[in-house]
Amino acid sequence: LLYTLGLLLVHVCFTRTTSLLQTLCEVQCECKEGSKFMNCSGTITGAQIPSNFPSELEHLDLSNNNFSIIPYRAFPSLWKLQVLLISNSHIKQVEDGAFTSLEKLQKLDLHGNYIKVLGNGFSFGLISLKELTLSHNRLQALYYRSLQHLESLQKVNFSNNEISCVETGAFRSLTHLMQLHLPRNNISELKNGIFSMLKRLEILNLEGNRIGHIDSEVFTTLSSLTMLNLVHNVIKHIKFKTFLNIKTHGTQIFMVHNQWYCDCDLQRVFGKIRSVRRLTLDDYENLTCKEPHVLSSLSLKSVDTQLCIAETVTVLVITFTVSITVVAAIVMAERNRKKRTGKHWSEETEVSY
Ligand SMILES: *[C@@H]1O[C@H](CO)[C@@H](O)[C@H](O)[C@H]1NC(C)=O
Ligand SMILES: *[C@@H]1O[C@H](CO)[C@@H](O)[C@H](O)[C@H]1NC(C)=O
Ligand SMILES: *[C@@H]1O[C@H](CO)[C@@H](O)[C@H](O)[C@H]1NC(C)=O
Ligand SMILES: *[C@@H]1O[C@H](CO)[C@@H](O)[C@H](O)[C@H]1NC(C)=O
Numbered sequence: 339l340l341y342t343l344g345l346l347l348v349h350v351c352f353t354r355t356t357s358l359l360q361t362l363c364e365v366q367c368e369c370k371e372g373s374k375f376m377n378c379s380g381t382i383t384g385a386q387i388p389s390n391f392p393s394e395l396e397h398l399d400l401s402n403n404n405f406s407i408i409p410y411r412a413f414p415s416l417w418k419l420q421v422l423l424i425s426n427s428h429i430k431q432v433e434d435g436a437f438t439s440l441e442k443l444q445k446l447d448l449h450g451n452y453i454k455v456l457g458n459g460f461s462f463g464l465i466s467l468k469e470l471t472l473s474h475n476r477l478q479a480l481y482y483r484s485l486q487h488l489e490s491l492q493k494v495n496f497s498n499n500e501i502s503c504v505e506t507g508a509f510r511s512l513t514h515l516m517q518l519h520l521p522r523n524n525i526s527e528l529k530n531g532i533f534s535m536l537k538r539l540e541i542l543n544l545e546g547n548r549i550g551h552i553d554s555e556v557f558t559t560l561s562s563l564t565m566l567n568l569v570h571n572v573i574k575h576i577k578f579k580t581f582l583n584i585k586t587h588g589t590q591i592f593m594v595h596n597q598w599y600c601d602c603d604l605q606r607v608f609g610k611i612r613s614v615r616r617l618t619l620d621d622y623e624n625l626t627c628k629e630p631h632v633l634s635s636l637s638l639k640s641v642d643t644q645l646c647i648a649e650t651v652t653v654l655v656i657t658f659t660v661s662i663t664v665v666a667a668i669v670m671a672e673r674n675r676k677k678r679t680g681k682h683w684s685e686e687t688e689v690s691y
């Protein structure tokens with residue numbers, strides 16, 4: 339009896355999974371190679387992520403749906419899943435531990451949603467993740483805890499969010515990261531320590547933020563950096579030391595479309611940066627001044643030689659004045675001496691009278 343019951347159970351379970359799989363593959367998703375690849379892009383009718391995906395699944399496309407939330411353990415038992423795409427799916431919230439058990443996942447794409455916050459448990463279980471895309475969301479801050487389990491991460495794309503706050507050490511766990519894309523966000527300053535531990539980082543893209551202040555040690559730890567993009571920010575002035583601290587074999591730096599205050603000092607800083615062999619200022623020719631008003635929208639290169647003229651003139655004037663004074667002093671001293679000797683002599687003659 340027990341044996342029959344067992345058989346019956348096995349039979350029931352088996353038919354249940356196959357029939358669910360059949361529904362998913364026949365009705366909602368396009369399946370390939372059995373059910374290793376499933377494409378459910380724009381085809382899920384409900385507001386919930388299906389919970390009956392087969393455990394042999396490796397690639398899953400769930401984009402262009404309407405889920406609003408990714409709940410805790412949304413994908414139980416998908417031990418083999420490598421690629422998960424859930425872009426443009428109206429997601430507002432990702433619950434902590436949503437991706438727990440996706441230990442083989444290498445690529446996660448969540449672009450084009452409405453995610454505001456990455457919770458402390460966002461990265462829980464994502465120990466193999468190499469590529470994370472969170473562009474075109476509503477993120478406002480990045481915290482260490484939300485990214486702490488992403489130890490294998492190589493590329494992260496946060497473009498087009500509203501990030502204004504990056505916690506010091508937010509990227510501390512990302513020791514394998516090679517590309518950090520943060521363009522079109524709301525970052526206003528780069529503080530010492532925010533990029534510490536990113537020893538393998540090659541590409542740092544900060545285009546289109548509101549960066550006006552850069553701490554001079556902030557790039558010091560980036561020993562593999564090959565590309566630094568600071569285009570379209572509000573930088574007025576830079577320090578030579580900040581860039582001298584980039585100690586790599588070669589780094590390309592892009593800095594056009596900032597609010598450069600063109601003065602002799604800026605011209606000298608750029609001159610010095612350009613003389614460092616390992617640094618390449620690719621768009622130097624295209625840098626334009628924002629201030630002072632008389633130089634507005636002129637290219638830095640074209641006013642380059644004039645910027646220090648005022649200073650040179652001042653130096654010349656000072657030198658000239660000093661020289662005159664010195665000469666005058668010498669002449670006076672000489673005259674005094676002569677006068678004194680003359681007097682002396684005349685005194686002597688007076689005596690001889
Ligand atoms: C899934 O199908 C859509 C068209 O229905 C296609 O645009 C998309 O590229 C497919 N996804 C993958 C991962 O092949
Ligand atoms: C998505 O679902 C929400 C309810 O969960 C609904 O209000 C909204 O109209 C849906 N949007 C689309 C584009 O289907
Ligand atoms: C980042 O993601 C956006 C899509 O939202 C894409 O257009 C862009 O090319 C990506 N950037 C990189 C470097 O992959
Ligand atoms: C960017 O930050 C400024 C001030 O910190 C704020 O006024 C502005 O609304 C922010 N922009 C976005 C898109 O969040």
Ligand SMILES: *[C@@H]1O[C@H](CO)[C@@H](O)[C@H](O)[C@H]1NC(C)=O
Pocket residue numbers: 620621622623624
């Ligand atoms: C400089 O500007 C010119 C004309 O706008 C453009 O063709 C060129 O690609 C720019 N060079 C760089 C390095 O941005």
